[in-house]
Amino acid sequence: MGVCAINKPLVSSIAILLLFCYAALAADVVPTDIMQPGTQPNEVKFLESPDKCDNCHGGYDKAVEPAFNWRGSMMANAGRDPVFWATLAVAEQDFNGAGDLCIRCHSPGGWLAGHSTPTDGSGLTAWDSDGVECDFCHKVTNPDNSDPILIGVQNDPFLANDLGDLYADPNNITGYYGTGMYVMWNNPDKLGPYSDATSKHRFIQSEFHRSVDFCGTCHDVSNPAVGDLAIGNGAQEESEPVIYDGTPGAPVDGKAAFNNFPYEYGIVERTQSEYKSGLLSQTPVSDYSKLPSDLQTGAVKAAYDSAQLAGTSGNYKDGTVRNFSCQSCHEPPVKGYGANKPRTQLRADLPRHDFTGGNYWVPDAIQYLDGMGQLRLGGGLTTTQNLSLIHI
Structure with a gap:
């Protein structure tokens, strides 16, 4: 501080x-x-305490x-x-x-x-x-079910994707990313971005953990009551009409939250949507030199500099393209070990879990x-x- x-x-x-x-x-x-929509209370096993994670992932290099x-x-x-x-x-x-x-x-x-x-x-x-604890983040799956291995718990009518929408295309499923509509993995494995981790617990690589939509799970916020009950549905004037029931206490399958993408109604916060609407979200870190000079400073420069540790021109060590994403700025890569066990790999793209941001007071x-x-x-x-x- x-x-x-x-x-x-x-x-x-x-x-x-x-x-x-x-x-x-x-x-x-x-x-x-x-x-x-999403996983509902008491549908998955309780999360493990962060104190248990500390046994391997803490106490060796602050x-x-x-x-x-x-x-x-x-x-x-x-x-x-x-x-x-x-x-x-x-x-x-x-x-x-x-x-x-x-x-x-x-x-x-x-x-x-x-x-x-x-x-x-x-x-x-x-x-x-x-709060937002270890076992929560490392159990979140992509609600669009695009990973055939990592299928989380979401039961009808609580589907956190457009498969159940009235006009959905069953061959092109899109997830609901926002307002805590998380879909949880209900097995012991921990999910994360690496395919080659050495750990005492089971793990599965999850590409979703490097996606900005992962962060959008909680960092785009809509009010479902406003979306369904308020005049105008809390939507922008030029947006598509919101599908809603409008009756207080009506069954969920007709409610706005179950028939529209989260960004379409009940606007509260649009952190992820605003970010994704900008060109920076589509810019690889390796294209830093092509950015306007007034952007080559501050947080953008810090993200670029830290990404050079991997020696891959700003990409992840495994060659995956790294954009100027939520993770690149708020979990900047550092060089170090992710655990205190002897066989742990030294990584040059280890995400620092301080979640760097502006909430300083x-x-x-x-x-x-x-x-x-x-x-x-x-x-x-x-x-x-x-x-x-x-x-x-």
Whole structure:
């Protein structure tokens, strides 16, 4: 956190204000207007604790190891984030039950375990405090089922692709990427980008983990209630008409979230959509020199420089083309080992799991609330968690 000057009293004041935004409204049953496609609660085995992952992926090199860097990231602290709790409370005031939508991305382990009700977050346990955790990300599959081996759990009518849409082409299935419509692998294997890993656990290579659509799972956000019940469906004026039911509490198969791509309705955040609409998303890192001079600086230059470690002109070490993707900027490659075991390979394109980004003050707010004993979720930060937050 040392790279930015932060007004500590201001952070403390904001943290306290956010703490008192909590409201008591909640639904004990998620309304159909909020339900979405994808794997549903209690359909897959519970996720393994990050503490178990630490045994191999932490404790050996803070600069590059996945465990320490992840613990200081906003991924690990998504469930502790006071802004999350404040916005969840506002969402519940606007539409009873809407908190389920927030929880499914800020505590996916808790959501999958059936702890999103009551929808004010009061059903979450200390075990659910690890936010977007290791075993969650490394169990996510592509909802379009394009990988014949990695077919995740999605049962009709909760299909997170357009196969069930009224006008879908069964020969050209497109996944739903957004608003936490994740489709989970329900086997012991861990999924990741490498085909040649040496590990004590089972693993399967997943090309999806290098796709920007993987990140779009939570970083394009739509409000399904607005999409189905609001005038105009929360859509852009020039977009295609939204298919919707419009009746509160109607069955899910007629709802907007089950018949349209997530970007077509209920606009909340369009991080991935905006990125994909730009030419940079289609630009290989190896074409850096062709970019306008005013783009050859800052985060773009940092992504280019770190990608040179692999010695492949910016591509991944295995030759896969690396674009200026979410992963290239927010998980910049480093040279190091991904685990502490003797046969672990030294890699020059190891993704650093600090998830570099602009959210620089919330970690201070989290630590402040922890010091006051006021964190809404979990049993307090450990020494390692505090050190990792400072490190980032």
